[in-house]
Amino acid sequence: MAAPVTFINIIDVAPETQQEVIDLLNEGSERVMVGRPGFVSATILASLDRTRVVNVARWESADDVTATQADPAAAEFARRTAEIASPHPGLYAVAGRHLAADSGAGSDR
Amino acid sequence: MAAPVTFINIIDVAPETQQEVIDLLNEGSERVMVGRPGFVSATILASLDRTRVVNVARWESADDVTATQADPAAAEFARRTAEIASPHPGLYAVAGRHLAADSGAGSDR
Numbered sequence: 235m236a237a238p239v240t241f242i243n244i245i246d247v248a249p250e251t252q253q254e255v256i257d258l259l260n261e262g263s264e265r266v267m268v269g270r271p272g273f274v275s276a277t278i279l280a281s282l283d284r285t286r287v288v289n290v291a292r293w294e295s296a297d298d299v300t301a302t303q304a305d306p307a308a309a310e311f312a313r314r315t316a317e318i319a320s321p322h323p324g325l326y327a328v329a330g331r332h333l334a335a336d337s338g339a340g341s342d343r
Numbered sequence: 344m345a346a347p348v349t350f351i352n353i354i355d356v357a358p359e360t361q362q363e364v365i366d367l368l369n370e371g372s373e374r375v376m377v378g379r380p381g382f383v384s385a386t387i388l389a390s391l392d393r394t395r396v397v398n399v400a401r402w403e404s405a406d407d408v409t410a411t412q413a414d415p416a417a418a419e420f421a422r423r424t425a426e427i428a429s430p431h432p433g434l435y436a437v438a439g440r441h442l443a444a445d446s447g448a449g450s451d452r
Contacts (some may be wrong), residue, residue, distance in 0.1 A: 239391070242369065242388065242390075244353055244397075259439065260438070260439040260441075263439065263441040267446045269443055270446050272441045273395065273440075274443055275441065276438035276440070276441045277437060277439070277441075278438045278440070278441050279435035279436070279437060280435055280437075280438040281351075281434065281435050282348070282433070282436060283434075287438070288435065290399060292354055296391075296399045303374075324390045324391070324392060324394075324395065325387035325390070325392075326389055326390050326391065326395075327388070327389050328387070329365045329369070329387045329388060329396070330368065330369040330384060330387035330398075331384070331385070331386050331387070332369075332375070332376060332377055332386075332387075333377065333383075333384050334377055334382045334383055334384065335378050340349070
């Protein structure tokens with residue numbers, strides 16, 4: 235069985251462009267990603283200083299990410315993001331997971 | 344009620360130092376973070392190209408993060424990380440969340 239991977243896109247943005255990048259990522263996630271084979275979840279995060287947007291997406295395998303990047307609809311959203319911001323995409327493996335000492339087990343934290 | 348925040352530390356590393364940074368983050372999370380007020384969870388992610396480690400930590404409020412950064416034990420782990428790598432810490436707000444179209448609701452995905 236293929237190993238799950240996390241795709242993280244660290245996107246440097248100008249403060250006045252941050253919301254536009256967020257909108258683009260949310261639109262691309264809903265229109266393209268949620269229906270792609272192997273897609274599990276995506277969380278879009280906006281830095282409070284407005285200089286970054288980070289997309290953390292979980293996938294069932296690296297092959298699923300590669301296949302998605304070759305999808306013209308996904309490539310189009312990647313192209314539009316790169317036009318207005320500086321994306322740094324990469325694949326990651328989970329190397330540790332820690333929950334608060336007083337937390338219940340198994341909840342979505 | 345205070346708004347939840349996500350603390351993300353994007354850490355540039357040399358490939359030969361990646362595992363040492365991961366070990367440091369896992370040790371700091373277990374020894375310090377899991378017992379701090381307001382800490383919810385942390386996920387340590389290792390880039391497959393070995394040039395980055397990303398720590399994504401959920402907290403109940405920005406004040407909890409600020410108080411933790413002032414904790415000498417936490418500051419010591421931050422200092423040790425900065426000695427061997429280039430950390431870029433910041434506070435983020437969740438700006439979108441997407442699940443696979445065929446996923447069940449409410450699971451930890």
